Amino acid sequence: MSSKSGRCRGFLLGLLFAAVASGCLPAIPPEALTLQPEAANLRVQQTRRFDTNNEGELLQASLGVLQDMGFELDESEARLGVLVASKTRDATDATQVASKILVAAFASQNMPIDVTQRIRVSLITRIISPKESTVRITFQRIVWNDMGQVSRSESLDDPELYQEFFFKLSKSLFLEAHGI
């Protein structure tokens, strides 16, 4: 009986290790590289059309807006209409701080809280007709907690974010067109 239970325990341990070892082999989600039905809506949200075929002017105006928003330029390839920029900002959330204090006081546990975030954008211009171009911008952010771990990584889909960016870009194009 005892040798049977020993074998059983050995088998379970083997299974546990297999699970742990396969845990270091997470599979890519099937949808990660598949076009999703919501892609079309996202494209609309992230894209605006402008009455110009001057891609250089669009890139200049876009860069101006990114600088207005505190982004630093990481990469650019004007011949492909590409700007890549990022910024690091505070990610502290008052609710999380309050929870951390309560958990520390009542459970003597250290609850990790978000402290910093890196916001990344890529902005792509494209001439779509002799008189029109599009600008598409995509935002994402990576959040770290006070233990130095990535606590969140996500694409930003808030429509207001995009509306505000394009409002500023339209203004920037107007200002540049008028030499202001």
Next chain:
Amino acid sequence: MKTLIAVACCAMLVLGGCAPMHERILDTEQSQVQLRSIQSRAFDTTDREKTLRAVIATLQDLAFVVDKADLELGTVSATKVDGYFLRMTVSVRPRGKTEMIVRANAQFNDRPVTDPKPYQSFFAALERAMFLSANAVD
């Protein structure tokens, strides 16, 4: 004590199945020819810029943010984050006088993507952006 030794042996056996360090650095566990075939497609176009722009548009549709792009070299790198990190490099180069070869390689968190299916999905999306069909590379 016996249990501990059994646990250690199990760990060695299971983890011993993982690739050795030099294989992890050079990713040599899969055939080079097989990998290239999974990761590459030929398109009937000679326009490198148009192809790269279509690659960028496809990556944006798949929720990637571009990391860098180089027209001269014909490359685009981009990252998707969604609770995971998926990094992709796509290169575009001419083959003969009528085709462009598009090659994509991806890394999911800390591992290379070697399964053909994600690449098939990527090239299916790229076909739509290119308005051209993607042909297997011999």
